[in-house]
Structure formats: C-alpha cells, structure tokens
Amino acid sequence: MNDIVLTGDRPTGPLHLGHYFGSLANRVRLQERLTMYVIIADYQVITDRDEPGAIQANITELLLDYLAVGIDPGKATIFQHSAIPELNQLLLPFLSLVSMAELQRNPTVKDEIAHSSQSAVSGLMFTYPVHQAADILFCKGTLVPVGRDQLPHVEVTRLVARRFNERYGQVFPVPEAMMGAQPLLRGLDGGKMSKSRGNSIPLRATEDETAALIRRAVTDGDRRITFDEEARPGVATLLTLTGLCTDRAPEQIADEIGDGGAATLKRVTTEAVNEFLRPIRRRRAELDPAEARQVLRAGNDRARATAVGTLEEVRLAMGF
Known part of the structure; x- marks a missing residue:
C-alpha cells in the first residue's frame, strides 16, 4: 500500500527556520515518492486566540512559503481546512471515541493552554487533538511528519483510529509519526522556536x-x-x-x-x-499571489473529493 502523508501548518504568521528543518525540508523529499496532503489549518487558528487575525493574508503568505521552499502542487495536494466541510464533520464521531480525561492530560494541550492568547480557554482547545485526528484520517494518512512536541497529538489520532475500527469495522489505518532530522529547534531566546513567541527567523525575512x-x-x-x-x-x-x-x-x-x-x-x-x-x-519574490491562490482552489477540490468518500465510508460503517 502506498503511504499517505498528512502535514501542514496554521496560518498564524510567517513560517521560520524551525519549520523548515523540522518539517518543510522533509515534505519536499517525501513528495517525490509518497502521496502527500498539506493542510492550511485555518479553522485551528481560533483554537488558542480570540480572533483569527489577518487570516486571508496569512493564508496567501503561507502558500508562498510552501511554493518557495519547493512543495510542488503537481505532487502534493495543498488545501484549506475550512473549505472541506466533510473533513470537519468527522470531528463529531471522533469526539465520541475519546474521554475528557484523555484530552485534559494531553501534554501538548497543556503547553498550548499555557501560551494561549485567549481571555479564557475554549472548549475547542481541548478538542484540538481530535481536530488533528480528523485532518490526518480524512485522507487515511499513514505517516505524519511532526516535531517532538506534537507526538502526543499523533497518539490521539492513533487512539481514535483503533477505537473506530474496533467499534465499527476496519476503515482507518493507524498512522505513524515521522520525526524530522531536527525535530525541535530552539528559538533565539533559548526557548522553543515559535511564531507566537517572537524568537524565530522567518523564511521571508530580508x-x-x-x-x-x-x-x-x-x-x-x-x-x-x-x-x-x-x-x-x-x-x-x-x-x-x-x-x-x-x-x-x-x-x-x-x-x-x-x-x-x-x-x-x-x-x-x-x-x-x-x-x-x-x-x-x-x-x-518571483511568485504571483493570484496564481498561488489558484493552486489552493485546485487543491481544495481534490481534498474535498477525498473527504466526501471517507465520510461516506464512516456513515455506512456507523449505520447512518
């Protein structure tokens, strides 16, 4: 069976060197031999903040970063989270497979709560790992390139896939995490390199x-x-x-x-x-933003066709 890779980023600001060495370089290599989906996780922007910010501008800038580092839309499907309603519909059955206690003790969620810019922690924050499970499983992803800090989220996806298959029949593969050569790169202040912590070097910086x-x-x-x-x-x-x-x-x-x-x-x-x-x-600098947005529209169409098929399988397995 051909492995399917699901990877991506939230459009919250410029991609930086930590992203490149932790994931982007690996994506460019993997697209040559594996089926790859690259998600722009715009819905997940509101997980840890009250407002999405300049979401459309950030999506375009993220696209330009992807294309500049060598992600090829002829080999990888780049798509926007909010444009695929069937993907997001998977969240409901998946949430029924995970307990609140399991979500609350997720170490990555705890860290994200500690660095959240929200006035109060939302329910979406606790469901974040299950959202990511839907992202990975809608295309039946088998490999997920991640940094060390995201491993607990992949474990939730593996749990969801196993429990769904046990309860309703074999539908999903159980994905594996794929660690990059430099899974955790410190920022310029000695902490974790992060867009939100202002300690990174953006790829588009002069x-x-x-x-x-x-x-x-x-x-x-x-x-x-x-x-x-x-x-x-x-x-x-x-x-x-x-x-x-x-x-x-x-x-x-x-x-x-x-x-x-x-x-x-x-x-x-x-x-x-x-x-x-x-x-x-x-x-x-040579890329045309309008052409980049057309790349995204084409990717959305391909990803939605995949999501429609997976949701239909899920509905049939569950007896709906």
Missing part, C-alpha cells in the same frame, strides 16, 4: 532583518565558543542553526570560532542563514 534578529539572540559572557546544549543553550542554538545551514557539525563550527566570542558567532550564523535562505527568497 537579509537585514535576519541580521538584526540574530544580533538580539541570547548568548552568554564566555568568550570561548563551545557546543553545550544544556549549559549554553543560546550559544548552542546559533551553532546548530549554522550547522544546519552549512551541513556541518556544530562542534566543528565552535572549534573554528574558538575565542572569537558571541560577536563572531553571530556574524558567522548571520552569513550562513542568509546564504542558505537566498534561493528560497529569490523564488518567493
């Missing part, structure tokens, strides 16, 4: 903006540069970024900088990141 972001990165006062993720997380983050962008070991880069201190480290990291992002930025 070279000057990138330099300014790296200059503000948290390091330490030790002039000798060494790679130690536990004792020196800020320095290790910059060394890791440089290594990923130049395909070298961070320890080797640290040895080369030696006693050059944080200023030299930041200069080396800036040069490496800007050189790495240059072709992506060039492709992005």
Whole structure:
C-alpha cells in the first residue's frame, strides 16, 4: 500500500527556520515518492486566540512559503481546512471515541493552554487533538511528519483510529509519526522556536532583518565558543542553526570560532542563514499571489473529493 502523508501548518504568521528543518525540508523529499496532503489549518487558528487575525493574508503568505521552499502542487495536494466541510464533520464521531480525561492530560494541550492568547480557554482547545485526528484520517494518512512536541497529538489520532475500527469495522489505518532530522529547534531566546513567541527567523525575512534578529539572540559572557546544549543553550542554538545551514557539525563550527566570542558567532550564523535562505527568497519574490491562490482552489477540490468518500465510508460503517 502506498503511504499517505498528512502535514501542514496554521496560518498564524510567517513560517521560520524551525519549520523548515523540522518539517518543510522533509515534505519536499517525501513528495517525490509518497502521496502527500498539506493542510492550511485555518479553522485551528481560533483554537488558542480570540480572533483569527489577518487570516486571508496569512493564508496567501503561507502558500508562498510552501511554493518557495519547493512543495510542488503537481505532487502534493495543498488545501484549506475550512473549505472541506466533510473533513470537519468527522470531528463529531471522533469526539465520541475519546474521554475528557484523555484530552485534559494531553501534554501538548497543556503547553498550548499555557501560551494561549485567549481571555479564557475554549472548549475547542481541548478538542484540538481530535481536530488533528480528523485532518490526518480524512485522507487515511499513514505517516505524519511532526516535531517532538506534537507526538502526543499523533497518539490521539492513533487512539481514535483503533477505537473506530474496533467499534465499527476496519476503515482507518493507524498512522505513524515521522520525526524530522531536527525535530525541535530552539528559538533565539533559548526557548522553543515559535511564531507566537517572537524568537524565530522567518523564511521571508530580508537579509537585514535576519541580521538584526540574530544580533538580539541570547548568548552568554564566555568568550570561548563551545557546543553545550544544556549549559549554553543560546550559544548552542546559533551553532546548530549554522550547522544546519552549512551541513556541518556544530562542534566543528565552535572549534573554528574558538575565542572569537558571541560577536563572531553571530556574524558567522548571520552569513550562513542568509546564504542558505537566498534561493528560497529569490523564488518567493518571483511568485504571483493570484496564481498561488489558484493552486489552493485546485487543491481544495481534490481534498474535498477525498473527504466526501471517507465520510461516506464512516456513515455506512456507523449505520447512518
């Protein structure tokens, strides 16, 4: 059986290097040999915030990022969550398969609640993992590229698939998580790299903006540069970024900088990141937003046809 990959992002802001090394690069490789669906999860934007923000602009920018890094709409189906009502209808039967206690103890949900920008935690926050189960299972996804922090959500999807099959008959595969080469990349403040925490380097940032972001990165006062993720997380983050962008070991880069201190480290990291992002930025500048939106409309049509078929299977299995 051909494996089916489901992956995607919420349109809450610009994609960054953490996304690239944690997932995007893997998607570009996987689309060459597997069936791939890439979801723009716009409905999930309201999971942890009261307002969706500039949702249409963010969707277009996300599309441009996808196309610029090399996701090929001829090989991958890029679609918008809210445009597929049949997908979202799967949420109801799936919620009946999971207890509130199981949702409340999900560690990823707990972390997202802690960083939520909502005035009060909504019920949607607790159902977020089941929403993701619907995203994955509507296309009968078998592989889900994720970072380490998203593994609990994949476990909920596996639970939903098993319980549905046990209760109603075999309909869904039980998907597997696929970890990227760099599943969790720290941000410039030493914490998790995140759009909402302002500690990332957006793929669409200019070279000057990138330099300014790296200059503000948290390091330490030790002039000798060494790679130690536990004792020196800020320095290790910059060394890791440089290594990923130049395909070298961070320890080797640290040895080369030696006693050059944080200023030299930041200069080396800036040069490496800007050189790495240059072709992506060039492709992005050549893209037409109107053509990108047409790519999305075509992807929506393909994804909806898949969702209609899956929902019909579910209804028949359940006896509706």
